[in-house]
Amino acid sequence: MAVQQIMQMPEPAAPDRIHHSDEASKWFLTTSLIGLVVFGSLGLITAIKFVFPPFLAYISWLSWPRVRPSHVQGVIFGWLIPVAYSMFFYMIPRLCGTKLYSEKLGKIACVIWTTGVIIGTTSLLNPAGGDHAAGTLNLWLMTKGKEYEDYDVVSNVFLTVGVLLVAFNTFRTIASRRYRQIYVALWYAMATVMWTALVYVIGNWPGQAIESTFGIKAAFSGTNDANVNWFYGHSVVGLVATPGAIALAYYFIPKAANAPLYSHKLSIIGFWTLGAIYFWNGAHHLIYGPIPYWLQTIATIFSFLLFIPVTAAVVNFLGTVRGEWHQLRYNVPLKFFVAGVIMYFLVSSQGSFMALRQVSGTVHFTDHTIGHSHLALFGFATMFSYGAILYAAPRMWRRPLYSEGIAEWSFWLSLIGVIIYVISMTISGFYQGILWQDPTIPFINTVTAMVPFWHARAGGGAMMVIGMILMAFNIYKTATSPAPTDDKTLSASGTAVAASAN
Amino acid sequence: MAKPQAEQSVFWLGSFTALTFIVAIFATGIAPSVNPHLNGDFADEDHYHASYQEVGGHLVQVSSEHLIPGEPVYGYNELQERGRLVYQREGCVYCHSQQIRPLDSEMLRYRIGSSVAPASDEREYIYDQPHFLGTKRNGPDLDRVGGKYSDDWQYSHLYNPAQMVPGSIMPAFTWLFVNKNPADPSYIPVPTQDAVALVAYLQTLGAGRQVYDPTLNGGKGGWRPWLKLQDALTSESFSENRVNEAPVPVKVVGGERASSPVLMQ
Numbered sequence A: 001m002a003v004q005q006i007m008q009m010p011e012p013a014a015p016d017r018i019h020h021s022d023e024a025s026k027w028f029l030t031t032s033l034i035g036l037v038v039f040g041s042l043g044l045i046t047a048i049k050f051v052f053p054p055f056l057a058y059i060s061w062l063s064w065p066r067v068r069p070s071h072v073q074g075v076i077f078g079w080l081i082p083v084a085y086s087m088f089f090y091m092i093p094r095l096c097g098t099k100l101y102s103e104k105l106g107k108i109a110c111v112i113w114t115t116g117v118i119i120g121t122t123s124l125l126n127p128a129g130g131d132h133a134a135g136t137l138n139l140w141l142m143t144k145g146k147e148y149e150d151y152d153v154v155s156n157v158f159l160t161v162g163v164l165l166v167a168f169n170t171f172r173t174i175a176s177r178r179y180r181q182i183y184v185a186l187w188y189a190m191a192t193v194m195w196t197a198l199v200y201v202i203g204n205w206p207g208q209a210i211e212s213t214f215g216i217k218a219a220f221s222g223t224n225d226a227n228v229n230w231f232y233g234h235s236v237v238g239l240v241a242t243p244g245a246i247a248l249a250y251y252f253i254p255k256a257a258n259a260p261l262y263s264h265k266l267s268i269i270g271f272w273t274l275g276a277i278y279f280w281n282g283a284h285h286l287i288y289g290p291i292p293y294w295l296q297t298i299a300t301i302f303s304f305l306l307f308i309p310v311t312a313a314v315v316n317f318l319g320t321v322r323g324e325w326h327q328l329r330y331n332v333p334l335k336f337f338v339a340g341v342i343m344y345f346l347v348s349s350q351g352s353f354m355a356l357r358q359v360s361g362t363v364h365f366t367d368h369t370i371g372h373s374h375l376a377l378f379g380f381a382t383m384f385s386y387g388a389i390l391y392a393a394p395r396m397w398r399r400p401l402y403s404e405g406i407a408e409w410s411f412w413l414s415l416i417g418v419i420i421y422v423i424s425m426t427i428s429g430f431y432q433g434i435l436w437q438d439p440t441i442p443f444i445n446t447v448t449a450m451v452p453f454w455h456a457r458a459g460g461g462a463m464m465v466i467g468m469i470l471m472a473f474n475i476y477k478t479a480t481s482p483a484p485t486d487d488k489t490l491s492a493s494g495t496a497v498a499a500s501a502n
Numbered sequence B: 001m002a003k004p005q006a007e008q009s010v011f012w013l014g015s016f017t018a019l020t021f022i023v024a025i026f027a028t029g030i031a032p033s034v035n036p037h038l039n040g041d042f043a044d045e046d047h048y049h050a051s052y053q054e055v056g057g058h059l060v061q062v063s064s065e066h067l068i069p070g071e072p073v074y075g076y077n078e079l080q081e082r083g084r085l086v087y088q089r090e091g092c093v094y095c096h097s098q099q100i101r102p103l104d105s106e107m108l109r110y111r112i113g114s115s116v117a118p119a120s121d122e123r124e125y126i127y128d129q130p131h132f133l134g135t136k137r138n139g140p141d142l143d144r145v146g147g148k149y150s151d152d153w154q155y156s157h158l159y160n161p162a163q164m165v166p167g168s169i170m171p172a173f174t175w176l177f178v179n180k181n182p183a184d185p186s187y188i189p190v191p192t193q194d195a196v197a198l199v200a201y202l203q204t205l206g207a208g209r210q211v212y213d214p215t216l217n218g219g220k221g222g223w224r225p226w227l228k229l230q231d232a233l234t235s236e237s238f239s240e241n242r243v244n245e246a247p248v249p250v251k252v253v254g255g256e257r258a259s260s261p262v263l264m265q
Helices: A002-008 A021-053 A065-097 A103-125 A153-175 A184-214 A222-257 A266-279 A283-288 A293-305 A307-321 A324-329 A332-354 A358-362 A367-397 A404-436 A443-448 A452-479 B002-034 B038-044 B078-089 B104-109 B150-161 B193-202 B229-234
Strands: A486-490 A496-498 B052-055 B058-061 B177-179 B189-191 B210-213 B224-226
Touching: A002 A332, A021 A065, A021 A103, A021 B150, A065 A103, A065 A153, A065 A184, A065 A222, A065 A367, A153 A184, A184 A222, A184 A266, A222 A283, A222 A332, A266 A443, A283 A293, A283 B229, A293 A307, A307 A332, A307 A404, A324 A332, A332 A358, A332 A367, A332 A404, A358 A367, A358 A404, A367 A404, A404 A443, A404 A452, A404 B224, A404 B229, B002 B078, B038 B229, B058 B189, B078 B193, B150 B177, B150 B189, B150 B193, B189 B193
Parallel strands: none
Antiparallel strands: A486 A496, B052 B058, B177 B189, B210 B224
């Protein structure tokens, strides 16, 4: 029936000018930019502790193993996902030719989500003591101890409710759209919220909630636990961060470049292959581990199949920019996107090869993985988010971007920073992996040999964090600067230009 | 109407995929976990992991039908469970993996004396919730660390890692210790119950692991603990200090144990 209703919808007429208030979008953007600076700085602390271990040591809640998961979780749940939601709430109403279903619901979701992130970060840092100052051992209030699902159970409640509210808002808005066709960015946006809810519940609830509640070793234990953990852990990257960022790219690259999408068919191929393939990749985090051999092989094969959605997306994005390369001289959002697209291809290819047994045998457990994850979540997802923000924020607040120069600085600092970071970590990973192949070398010698690379990493990381601060400052000044008094419109790069005669 | 059919078929395809997925999750994840011993049964066919054993100074391949020992005992007592919680809270897993991969270099690196560390086996983790397999080795793997060092060594190392291993970047977990008299320069930090539990847990790692030895029982073959008796004795106080009932004062003694002669020629 729903299908018949869709078919009876009129072909799109030119919509009336809709005044989008973008309240929910602004709220999510604010919280995500705060998260960006806070959790990025936690990452810098982590990097500094490598080259100078006494830095902020002797305080239990600032020790390395508590700051590190706070950084990882915070960057994903405190920055990447909220900023994706913010941009969803910006682009979905515009792509549907209607208002957001409920700005109020979006703001409530933002408050709930942010509360979850704060509670979760507190549980990881674990500053409050039960018996003594070292922290609590209460299963409800402490880290789950599994990568990417470290946040405690209480925080999981907030984050689950938050994503369900965002999903409800998204689907209701799209259901009341005025165009029959659903543009691919909306496909990705819907998939992102749906997959987030799915993998978040599977990853976080069965194992820990049952144990915390009933005190029994339930649901998953041992290698099953590891397998579910990595199904979830890889899905957070592949089915939450990746489609979120790609949704932004499919909307904002054509917008920023002012060019039509290269191929709609390619975008559909990319979408369905992404959904079909990414679910199977988790076990490649356990290559040579104590899980069945065939499971590892499946993960390796599907890691290579990922070339299909990745190539489809990359070709589509670069094809869209085709003929518009001259804009890279001055169009900062487009710069972020093109750099992100290239790094998306690099990181996905690297990931496929890292899933090979021979390669994994050498680089697994080394810094190589750390470089890979930063190329993905910073070089790809964060760069896309930066580009989207720089395009959308001036339009949300209806003000010109505060400073093109600061935006340029944040671009070059981020780009050069992440390149230094990834190259140093990639080399260091291979180096350490090769050193480990000789069992006569004491382990500590393979650690101290990495110190020069860690210095480079801390330097690159510092540049990335300065870029983050500049970005947040730029958006803050854009939002708080006085509204332009005369009639102005906004160019693609976000600068104010005088409206041409109409 | 062609188009609605297409959209409906997409709907059914999606629903079917989701259903398959849920069933697969149940069959592979939940069902085997309800009965932990099912894990071992599942493992039989694909049991390639511990296929290398050290026999007479050489690594030899052992056929897979020999790799199922009797009843594995990998459970934890109350103190060790608490140790796992401390391990979880302090985030040890972010720097220390708990899996020996079936690579020669790895099995030799984590040996104790002449006992080569066998590759990890899924049954070792049956009682682990959460799992601590880990993904990053900023420090060495811990899956075979039980019995490698004395409890005193572990306390001293936790209190000040760089003192025991020069150049170590491991954070000092001083909050796991109580300083009995800070004003006294010759004070002795005393481990809290958390530290005691943590070390008790560390000493269990790998302790239940058995390996197949073809030379046992007059050449008929049999199972024995992976850590040979002479290596366990060389690793001082292996048996006495396994479980600690009371806090033990920290003594800083010795450095890292002198390494045994390398097995592989």
